[in-house]
Amino acid sequence: MVKRAVEANFDGLVGPTHNYAGLSWGNVASRSNVNSVANPREAALQGLAKMKRLADRGYVQGVLPPHERPHLPTLRALGFTGNEGQVLSAVARTDPALLAAVSSASAMWTANAATVSPSADTADQRVHLTPANLSAKFHRSIEHRVTGRALKAIFSDERYFAHHSALPSVSQFGDEGAANHTRLCGDYGAPGVELFVYGQEAFNDAAPAPVRFPARQTLEASRAIARLHGLTDRHAVFAQQNPAAIDAGVFHNDVIAVGNGNCLFYHEQAFLHESQVLTDLRERLTGVELAAVRVSSDQVPIADAVSSYLFNSQLLASADGMLLAVPGECREVASVSRYLDTLVQSGGPITAVEVFDVKQSMRNGGGPACLRLRVVLNEDELRAINQNVILTDALYERLTVWVKAHYRDAMSQQDLADPMLLDEVRKALDELTAILGLGSIYDFQM
Numbered sequence: 001m002v003k004r005a006v007e008a009n010f011d012g013l014v015g016p017t018h019n020y021a022g023l024s025w026g027n028v029a030s031r032s033n034v035n036s037v038a039n040p041r042e043a044a045l046q047g048l049a050k051m052k053r054l055a056d057r058g059y060v061q062g063v064l065p066p067h068e069r070p071h072l073p074t075l076r077a078l079g080f081t082g083n084e085g086q087v088l089s090a091v092a093r094t095d096p097a098l099l100a101a102v103s104s105a106s107a108m109w110t111a112n113a114a115t116v117s118p119s120a121d122t123a124d125q126r127v128h129l130t131p132a133n134l135s136a137k138f139h140r141s142i143e144h145r146v147t148g149r150a151l152k153a154i155f156s157d158e159r160y161f162a163h164h165s166a167l168p169s170v171s172q173f174g175d176e177g178a179a180n181h182t183r184l185c186g187d188y189g190a191p192g193v194e195l196f197v198y199g200q201e202a203f204n205d206a207a208p209a210p211v212r213f214p215a216r217q218t219l220e221a222s223r224a225i226a227r228l229h230g231l232t233d234r235h236a237v238f239a240q241q242n243p244a245a246i247d248a249g250v251f252h253n254d255v256i257a258v259g260n261g262n263c264l265f266y267h268e269q270a271f272l273h274e275s276q277v278l279t280d281l282r283e284r285l286t287g288v289e290l291a292a293v294r295v296s297s298d299q300v301p302i303a304d305a306v307s308s309y310l311f312n313s314q315l316l317a318s319a320d321g322m323l324l325a326v327p328g329e330c331r332e333v334a335s336v337s338r339y340l341d342t343l344v345q346s347g348g349p350i351t352a353v354e355v356f357d358v359k360q361s362m363r364n365g366g367g368p369a370c371l372r373l374r375v376v377l378n379e380d381e382l383r384a385i386n387q388n389v390i391l392t393d394a395l396y397e398r399l400t401v402w403v404k405a406h407y408r409d410a411m412s413q414q415d416l417a418d419p420m421l422l423d424e425v426r427k428a429l430d431e432l433t434a435i436l437g438l439g440s441i442y443d444f445q446m
């Protein structure tokens with residue numbers, strides 16, 4: 001019998017050190033906004049406003065905490081010594097780029113936090129979670145331990161949830177989590193098909209690969225995740241991302257495709273073998289027809305898809321079709337805005353478009369879909385999770401007050417060296433783990 005299930009969205013709360021350091025080669029926005037002054041307070045409030053609007057519409061909305069930054073344990077592991085003030089001033093003086101890397105608030109993009117397989121798809125009928133090693137970028141490779149602790153503090157009941165360690169942190173097993181993973185299904189509680197999109201094969205030099213920008217996800221990593229999660233071939237499809245798209249700035253598949261339920265919304269240049277992907281999905285989807293919404297380059301050139309983040313929208317099931325929650329930038333790019341007007345009138349599965357302002361995150365290449373990790377949960381599983389992280393009116397109010405009390409409204413590269421910042425961050429996070437009932441998850445709390 002199919003259990004009733006929902007898709008919950010767990011958004012990353014933007015951290016107090018949100019800044020623009022240009023850390024992500026291959027991510028156009030990150031590199032174009034390097035050194036501009038960020039506003040962490042506004043960023044966190046924009047993220048909370050998005051969560052609140054979706055919670056108000058009845059979607060189950062959860063919150064994932066930011067990480068401790070700057071991350072002193074990483075600096076110590078790299079040979080910096082002395083007290084904390086001395087470590088910070090030494091790294092600021094000798095290696096400001098390293099200070100920026102260990103200060104990034106990049107854990108906000110929780111589409112990269114983990115890959116999650118719902119219990120309806122897995123061999124042992126538990127929800128499986130694997131934090132992404134994010135080994136392609138140093139600043140992100142230091143996220144997975146704390147991500148794993150946060151996920152265990154939320155999905156703690158072992159009867160329902162199975163946690164795996166991140167894959168080996170080397171490029172051959174580069175894993176970027178749910179940003180390269182889409183689940184298609186009929187009812188959420190029914191078995192679905194998990195589409196794993198990879199950028200490159202690590203152990204096959206002859207296979208196609210991008211030439212300009214790095215492929216962050218390998219086939220080997222995707223296959224390992226599917227094995228760990230106990231997915232059979234019936235439940236998994238592996239597809240290569242078009243290398244030309246990666247070279248055009250599509251550093252994750254969720255910058256060029258998004259799926260939910262039976263609907264796959266994608267750009268014609270998303271996949272290397274488009275028709276094979278559709279055939280593989282159609283063969284495995286049961287009880288429902290795939291509704292493919294294909295956007296051509298004539299309608300939206302790939303450069304416009306990248307600058308607007310059209311495909312980094314959230315695709316959400318609503319009572320009368322699919323709702324596309326787009327970033328405001330989509331209305332600033334003429335081809336995309338025109339396309340969206342025709343989309344809702346086309347009679348297709350996407351029946352509504354709503355605009356969300358997440359500009360602070362967008363300037364680092366993170367749209368609405370980057371900011372959330374989707375977890376399909378049946379009623380028992382939803383009841384079993386830590387309820388303190390579910391966004392209610394009261395939690396929204398509390399977090400808004402918390403952000404206003406602890407966050408600065410300007411963050412430049414120079415500010416990262418301020419020893420006061422580390423104290424501010426820890427004080428804020430200590431309070432946050434109490435609000436969210438997470439216990440001790442940060443290194444400074446251990």
Ligand SMILES: N=C(N)NCCC[C@H](NC(=O)CCC(=O)O)C(=O)O
Binds near residue numbers: 020022104111365
């Ligand atoms: N597409 C998804 N799912 N996520 C977007 C992640 C953006 C992130 N940007 C950054 O890490 C930039 C940080 C800086 O430059 O300061 C990244 O490139 O990994």
